[in-house]
Amino acid sequence: MLKTTGLHKSYRMGRSLVSVLRGVSFTVDRGEFVVIRGASGSGKSTLLHLLGMLDIPDRGRIEFDGGDLLAAREAERRAYRNVQIGFVFQFYHLLPECNVLENVLMPQMVRHSFLGWRRVRSTVRGEAESIIERVGLAERITHRCNELSGGERQRVAIARALINRPAILLADEPTGNLDAKIGGGILGLLAGLNQGGQTLIMVTHDSAVADHAHRRVHLVDGVLRKSEETDELATPSRIGRREVPL
Amino acid sequence: MYKWFLAARYLRTKLIAWLGVASVMLCSAMVLVVLSVMGGFLDTVRERARGLHSEIILEGGTLQGFPFYDEFGELLKVELPDMVERTTPAIYSYGIFREPRTTWTKPTRVVGVRLDEYVKVNSFRAGLHYERYFPGTTSLGLQGLSVVGTDPATGRFKLPESLARANARWRAAEKDQEAVAAFDADPFLPAPVDRLVSMEVGERVFAADMGEPRFSGPDLPGVIVGCDLLNERRPDGNFNRYLARGAPVALTLMPLTPMGNPFGEPPIKMVLRYVDDSRTGIFEIDSLQTYVDFDILQDRLAMSPQPAVDGGMTSARTNQLLVGLKKGVDINIARDQISEAWERFTMSKVPTVSRVDATNLRLAKAYTWEDLQRSFIAAVEKEKVLVTFLFGLISMVAIVLVGCIFYMIVEKKTRDIGILKSIGASSQGVAGLFILYATVVGLVGSVLGVLLGSEVVWHINEIQDLLASMSPQLRVWSPEIYSFDKIPNAVKTVDAIGVGVVAIVASMIGSLIPARIAARVWPVAALRYE
Structure with a gap:
């Protein structure tokens, strides 16, 4: 489903060039839950950004369903970000001027033009309310983000990531900013989504979180060191494609 | 979205x-x-500026003026009947304005107009002060001094009958009831008949005494004076008047020959009655111009037919011929057609007139009101x-x-x-x-x-x-x-x-x-x- 080959990425810091990724190749199958682990600065988030087409590698290849994303036009990459990918960030990254429902609807608003939105508004709104209910925020639907706790904000971020029924959910330290109990709840929510067939790639350095994954990928100094499966029965090849129940 | x-x-x-x-x-x-x-x-x-003149002005370009203006005016009505509504001549000259009871003098541009025609080709009437409150009473012809008398029964001032009737007409027609109320609150200031100057300043001043309301004194030609020439402007834009309506004022004029030379010695002096003041809204005009009857001024300036040295008579002259157009006529097209008509008229006249008249005819040109006021x-x-x-x-x-x-x-x-x-x-x-x-x-x-x-x-x-x-x-x-x-x-x-x-x-x-x-x-x- 998603395949990277020889990804290289470096950043210029002052006069020096820092190599963050140095030839990362791996594959994620549909329905798989992959955890990318590694120490701070090992390139985990950078790899996630490249997978989500938020950034462009210096070298290498990224394929989604057999198509070369780097060869795609900018509009196609935007559509990929909007439709195929759902991002969940460590710091939630919600729009502070919007309430829960509006934040969740935002990817749909980006997807549709002014006139197009008028046609789909009621349908999409119903879907958004359903997702918000599913993440347990039905009572908070009109609340602004600053009126929510950290865990609630992350649930909003997850709901927003799901609104376009993405093929892949990319989560960058989703529990990193939460205490153990609330983080556990978020992890349970994500794991539940994966149980429903949602492909999930999560960046974390928390080994407890990694235990929930099918497969762990270790990044050390920008290089993939090892990949191990944690649950033989749950490997994606045996799960097959399943729709995410919303 | x-x-x-x-x-x-x-x-x-x-x-x-x-x-x-x-x-x-x-x-x-x-x-x-x-x-x-x-x-x-x-x-x-x-x-x-548009209301100052008429739509088209045939301008002589000289102080001595040009002849055959009435003939050309009639010709225009025949040649351009769909375009020309009416014509009227106007004389422009310069002189000294003097209020005889004081030593107060001012330079003035004297305009000779046929008032009844002049007010039909521009908005001059709208700027006349006394004419507003006493419509139909402002005239440039010979007239006596209007004296407000006193009603022996009530002891109140009483206007001469013609002025009272005119004032009643204004009251009946005036839509601005505030103006009527203001008039009633302060109808006019009385000025002693022997001095014709009121003790105070106000909107309207009339000669008044304890006798019957009447017109008295010698009949003198009327003169309309620019409002800033004679009166003092108040900060609110209105004027303080002190001179009684009908008071004599003097104009000293300098007549010119058709060649532009002074005509006779010494300069002539006219005594006229101040009958109204005019407000065009343009300070340069209101502080300079006085208006007298066309025929009287033409005569005094020797612009009427005069004996010529060759035994004949010179032609009557004017400085401008104002042409009023019919509604909807394009003024630029009208100017061009009137110019062409004037050229043809001049060409037809030149062979038969004196060299001086021919020169003065050739100097005249047609302008629109915008042309004349363009610089302003x-x-x-x-x-x-x-x-x-x-x-x-x-x-x-x-x-x-x-x-x-x-x-x-x-x-x-x-x-x-x-x-x-x-x-x-x-x-x-x-x-x-x-x-x-x-x-x-x-x-x-x-x-x-x-x-x-x-x-x-x-x-x-x-x-x-x-x-x-x-x-x-x-x-x-x-x-x-x-x-x-x-x-x-x-x-x-x-x-x-x-x-x-x-x-x-x-x-x-x-x-x-x-x-x-x-x-x-x-x-x-x-x-x-x-």
Whole structure:
């Protein structure tokens, strides 16, 4: 489903060039839950950004369903970000001027033009309310983000990531900013989504979180060191494609 | 859709955006006020300049004038019947105006007119002061002094019968009841018959005594005097009069021969009755001109037929032939056709007239009223353009201010931009969001600005009165300078729309650089840290 080959990425810091990724190749199958682990600065988030087409590698290849994303036009990459990918960030990254429902609807608003939105508004709104209910925020639907706790904000971020029924959910330290109990709840929510067939790639350095994954990928100094499966029965090849129940 | 949604949401929630709205509002209000006042000033000047003459003026170009004007006037009515409504001659000369009871003198431009014809080709009648309250009583012909008598039964002043009837006609026709009430509160000031000067100053002054109301004294030709020539202008734009209506005044004139040489010695002096004063609204005219009967002035200036040295008679001359056009006639086309008619007329006359008359005929040319007043109107037009340009330049501050405000907004919204890009928004879309946001700011600001500016323009005279009541130095509009009683206070729809559109475009322009910066935000950097 998603395949990277020889990804290289470096950043210029002052006069020096820092190599963050140095030839990362791996594959994620549909329905798989992959955890990318590694120490701070090992390139985990950078790899996630490249997978989500938020950034462009210096070298290498990224394929989604057999198509070369780097060869795609900018509009196609935007559509990929909007439709195929759902991002969940460590710091939630919600729009502070919007309430829960509006934040969740935002990817749909980006997807549709002014006139197009008028046609789909009621349908999409119903879907958004359903997702918000599913993440347990039905009572908070009109609340602004600053009126929510950290865990609630992350649930909003997850709901927003799901609104376009993405093929892949990319989560960058989703529990990193939460205490153990609330983080556990978020992890349970994500794991539940994966149980429903949602492909999930999560960046974390928390080994407890990694235990929930099918497969762990270790990044050390920008290089993939090892990949191990944690649950033989749950490997994606045996799960097959399943729709995410919303 | 997100652009519309977020632009509206940011406008509602971001206080800083309202600073942008306020700057656009103030700048557009300022420009609209300047444009409206200067535009109104220009329109008033044009209107008054138009009312000075007639649509077309056949101008002699010399002080000695040109002959055969009546013949040409009749010819025009025959040759251009669909175009020419009426014609009337006017003489322009220079002299000295003197109020005989004092040593007070002033230079004056003396205009000889056939009053009944003259008021039909321009708006001269509307500017006559006594004629308004006593319609039909202002005449340039021979007349006596109107003396207000006293009713023995009541002891109250009583107007001569003809004036009382005229005043009753005005009352019946006047729509402005405030003017009637003001007249009743202060009908006129009495001036002793032997002095004809009132002890106080006021709107109207009549000779008065304890006798019967009457017309007395020798019959003298009437003279209409420019309101600023004889009277003192008050700060409110009205005038203080002290000389009684009908009081004798003197004009000293310098007649010229057809060759332009002084005619006889010494200069002649005319004694006339001050019958009214005229207000064209143009200070340069109202402080200089006096109006007397055409035939009388023509005779005194020796512009009527005179014995020639060769034994014949010279031709009667005038300085201008005013041509009133029929409604809807294009004045430029009319000017061209009248010019051609004049050329043909001149060519037909030249072989049969004296060399001097032929020269004077050739010097005359047809102009539109705009041609004659072009320098005056052009000066005001340039002033309008200059002032609007200067204030427009100041309003460029709004663009810079909107730019600064949006730069600050983009700086604060960097993370939001990263979020939007992470969920599929394009760089152009993000730029469009901020341009749309600025457009909404410009739209709201320009609508509020046009409303504010219109309110200020509509009430600008009340605002000035309020300021003047606080301190006389704050009175910025001087009727003495501008000749208008009131500051022009009309807002043209086209000006309001124009200012609004420019304000919106200016806001858009102001947001371009911040929008470009927003478009270039690198989402990874924007999302990296909380």
